Amino acid sequence: MHLYRGIVLANDCIAEMYYHIKIQCAGLAKEVKEGQIIYIRCGTLADPLLRRPFSIYRFDETEGIIEFVYIVKGKGTEIIKTLRPGNEIDLLGPGGRCYELAAGVKAICIIGRGVGIASVVSIAEKARKLGIHVTAILSGRTDNAIISRKLLSDIGCDVIGVNDQENTSGPENVTQLLEEAVNRYGIGQIFTCGSNRVGRLVRGISRKYNIPAYVSLEERMACGIGICYGCVCETKNGYRTVCKDGPVFAIEEVVL
Amino acid sequence: MHLYRGIVLANDCIAEMYYHIKIQCAGLAKEVKEGQIIYIRCGTLADPLLRRPFSIYRFDETEGIIEFVYIVKGKGTEIIKTLRPGNEIDLLGPGGRCYELAAGVKAICIIGRGVGIASVVSIAEKARKLGIHVTAILSGRTDNAIISRKLLSDIGCDVIGVNDQENTSGPENVTQLLEEAVNRYGIGQIFTCGSNRVGRLVRGISRKYNIPAYVSLEERMACGIGICYGCVCETKNGYRTVCKDGPVFAIEEVVL
C-alpha cells in the first residue's frame, strides 16, 4: 500500500448513473490485486474531507492502467466526475484482502448487482486467463443498468443478466440460476459483493453444495489502512475492519 | 444588488500573478457602477465558505459583460483561476458606493498600485468618455506588473508608470508627479485605492490644493450586503461598513 499520483486517461458515463474512469498509474497497477480497495482523494480542500473507497474494477500491469466504475452519489463522486483526461488524481492503495482462486478449481461463479459488479470483474478476468470457466450472474434495476456484460461475454464468461424490470432478479430466480450453474459446471468457488440479500442467498447455496464463497463488504471508512477501527463489520470473530481484514471475507465468517 | 449567474467568457493570466476574467452577465453589467464590489462564490462546497469580494474592473452594458482583475492568493482565487469559458459563475452584487465624477470637473487623477489599479480603471474610462482629462499614476513592483497601462493610454489617459525596481515608486517621487499633474491640468478630483501609504500621500495633496479625493478600502467581509457589521473600517463617524457605506469613502472621512 502506497500513496500514488495517477493521471486520468478517460472518465465517462457508461450507463445511466454509472461512470468509468481509467487512470495511468504504473505503481498501483503493479501492486493491486483482484478485489482490493483504492482510496481517492476528491479535490484538495477540506470539503469533502475523507478519501472515497472504490473497488478495483480492472487493472493492466503491462500498460500501467487501473480502472474503476462508480456511481455519482454525493459530493466526492461529483468531484471525481469532473476529472478530465490529463488531470492528476491522488490515490492511496491498494488496501485489504483480495479475491483468490483456489488451486485446481475448474469453474467459478461471480454474482453481483449494480455497481457491485465492478468488484468481481477482475477475478473473472483472472479466472478466464487461467482457462477457468466463469458463470457471471449480473443483476440490475433495468437491463441497461447492468455493467460489464459485454466485457465479460467477450472474454468467454457465461453471462446471465437479471433485472427488476422483468422481474427476473428476485431471490428465487437467482437461486435457481445459481444452482443450475453449480450443477452444470461444477462451480468450485463463488464470489459476490455487497447486499445482504444476495449474500444470504449465496450462503445458502454455499452451504448446500459445500462450495467456498467469498463476499466483498462495504462500510463507512476513515483511514482506509486499518488503524482507526472505523470500518468494522460484525463477524463470527468479533468486529473486524473492512479496509484491512476485508473487504473480501469468507461468507461463513461474516454476519449477514 | 441581486444574485446573478454569469457565464465565463475568458479567464487568463495577464501578467505575473494577475488574472483577468470576463463574464457574460447582462443584469450585473446594467446594474453595476464604477468602483462597486461584486462577490463571487468559489465552488459550491463549504470550503471555502464565504464569497470573495472583487472590485469591478470594467463593464459594458450593451454587451452585457463585466470584468475583474485578480491576484491568485488563496483557496478562493485558486478556484476562480480554474474557471473555463462556458463555466457558470455565481455572483452577488453590485454592492457599495461608487466613484462619482463631480459636475463640471475638467481633469481627474487616478492613482493605484498593484491589483488596486483595477478598481480605478472604470472611473477613468467614464471620465474619458465625457472628455475629461485623466492622469493615471500607476505603481507596481516591476514595470511589467503594472496592469491596464495600454488600455488607459489607448483611451487617451496621460499614463505615468512608477515601479519599485527603478526606485520611482517612493512617496516623494509620486507626490511630485501628482503635484505636477495638479498644476498642469487643474485636477478636480483624485481617485485612489488600497494602501494607507498612497492614501496618506493623496490626502496631503488633497488638503494642500483643496481637491476632493476618494479612496476605495478593503476589509475582511462576511455578508457583503451590510447586515453583519463584519467589514467595518474606522472613520471620523465611527465604524462604518466597507461593503455598504464604502468601499469608496471621501478621503477626509476615513482614518488612514
Place this chain on the structure above:
Amino acid sequence: MQKPDLRVKLGSLTLQNPVMPASGTFGVETCKLCDIKKIGAILPKSVTLHPRQGNKPPRVAETTGGMLNAVGIQNKGLDYFIEEILPFYMPYAMPMIVSISAYSVDEFKRMVERLEGLDGIAAIELNISCPNLEAGGKAFGMNSGATYQIVKEVKALTGKVIIPKLTPNVEDITVIAKAAEEAGADAVALTNTFLGMAIDIKSKKPKLGNIIGGLSGPAIKPISLRMVWQTAQKIKIPVIGGGGIQNWEDAIEYLLAGASAIQVGTANFTNPNSMVEIVEGIEQYMLQHSIKSVEEIIGGLMIG
C-alpha cells in the same frame, strides 16, 4: 397530494413554517434580495439598550467550513431600533421576534418594558451569551442561576413569548435549558456561536481584533445538533435549533433531532436566498414522502 402543512407552534405563537434567521445574519438588505415573506419569522440583529460601537476590526475570519466573528453587537441602541428599523418590518405578516442583549438583569428588564408596550412584536429572544457585568463577566447563559433569574424577572414584565438563546460554551447545555424552562421560558433557541480563534502566521497576530470570537457555519453543526437533540429530550417547551444549517437537508436533521423550528445564520452570507430555499426544500421533501404536517418530522429520530 394536498399542500403540506408547514406550520409550527412556539408557545402561543404560530409560524407559517419553521424557518427563521439567526440573529445578526439578517437585515433589511436581506429582504431586498429574496422573497422574504416565505419564511416563518423575522428576527433582526440583537439590539442593546444603548448604542454600541462594537469591537475593533478585523471582525471576521474565515475558517475551514466556518467563520469567526467578533462584531461586538455594533448597533444604534433600542430607541433607534424602535423608531427606524422596526417600522420597516411592520408590513410583513410573519411574527417579529426581537433579539435583545444586555449586560445586567436590570438592563434586560428595561428593554423588555420598553418593548412590552409595542404592537407588532410577537416574541423577544434573550441573547444571554453576552458577558454578565454584574457577575465578573461570565456570560449569563453559562450559569443556570443567572439564566433562571433573567427569564423569571423578564416573564413577570411581559405577555410576549420569551425565548432565551443559549450559548454552547458550557459543560451541559441541558441544565441551562432546564433552568430556562423552570423560569417560564416559552421556548429556547440554541446554539449561539462557539468561542474560537485563528492566527495569521505572517503577522503572528490574531485574525480578529478581539483575539477571540464566535465560530459559526457548517463546521459546528454536529455539535449544535447534538445539543439540540439532548435538550429536546430534557425539556417540554419547544426548542429552536440552529448552528451550521446550510440547506433543507440540514434543517430536516434538526427537526428530526427535536427542534420545533430552525434558525439559519451564516448560510445567509453565502447565499442570501438560503432561507427561502430551505422552506421550499422542506415542502418538497414532505410532498415526496407524503408527510402532511411538519410536526410529524419533529423529534422523529429513530433510535435502536
Place this chain on the structure above:
Amino acid sequence: MQKPDLRVKLGSLTLQNPVMPASGTFGVETCKLCDIKKIGAILPKSVTLHPRQGNKPPRVAETTGGMLNAVGIQNKGLDYFIEEILPFYMPYAMPMIVSISAYSVDEFKRMVERLEGLDGIAAIELNISCPNLEAGGKAFGMNSGATYQIVKEVKALTGKVIIPKLTPNVEDITVIAKAAEEAGADAVALTNTFLGMAIDIKSKKPKLGNIIGGLSGPAIKPISLRMVWQTAQKIKIPVIGGGGIQNWEDAIEYLLAGASAIQVGTANFTNPNSMVEIVEGIEQYMLQHSIKSVEEIIGGLMIG
C-alpha cells in the same frame, strides 16, 4: 543558514521536533506509508486494561470539514499491546508515548504500574475523556477533582512523564489543566474530540451506531486553538496542542498560541504523509524566517 533546531522539551523529555500523532489516528500501518522516523514521538491508539470490542457500527461519519467517530476504543488490551504492538516500535529512536484509557482510578493505576517496569516507554498519556464509571459516567476530564486525583495517584507510581489529555467538552478547560498541573502532570495535551452527532435523513437514524461521537478535523481547529491559547497562559507546564491540524501552517498557529508540541489526528487519514510534511514545512518556515530554534515560535502570538 545552518539547519534550524526543531527540538522541544516536554518535562524531562526532549523531542527531535514538536510533531506527533494524536492517539487513535496512527498505527503500525502508518509507518509503512511514510518516513516515520522524521516525526517527534510515537503515540499509538489508546489501550485499555482489558480487551474491548468497541461500539457497534457505523462508527464514523464525515461532516463538513470534519468527521465524527464512535469507535469506543476497540483494542486487544494491555497485555496484547505490550507483547505484540510495543516491540514493533522499539527499533525507532523517537520517544514512545503510550496512551492509556480506563474507567476507574484503580484501573488507571494498574495500567501505569504495568508500564512502569518497561523500558522504551518515555511517557504515558492519560486519556481521561472516557466516562468515569465510579462517578456516574461523566468523563474524568470533565471534573477538576477527578483529574487531580488521577494525576496525583498515577504520578506517585511512576517516574515516566505523565501527560493527561483533556476533553474540550467542559466549560473552562483551563480549570482542568490547572488541576492537572497542581497534581504534578508533566504536560497536558488538548484537545480531544467534541461531542457531536449527525442524522441520516433517509433512514431517520443517527449516522453513528452509538448516536453520539467525537468531532475531529479542521472544523474544530478554531475552538481547540482558542483552548490551547487560554491554557498556555494559565499553566507553566508544556501544552501539547491539537485539533484540526492539517498542514504546517496550522501547526505554526498552535505553536504561536503557546503549544510546545502538536498532535496530528484526522489529517493522517486524508494524507498518511501529513506528519512528515508538517515537520518539513516547519523547518522550511524557520529557514525562510531565519528562526534558529522552534522555541522562538512557541507562544509568540503578538497581541495589541
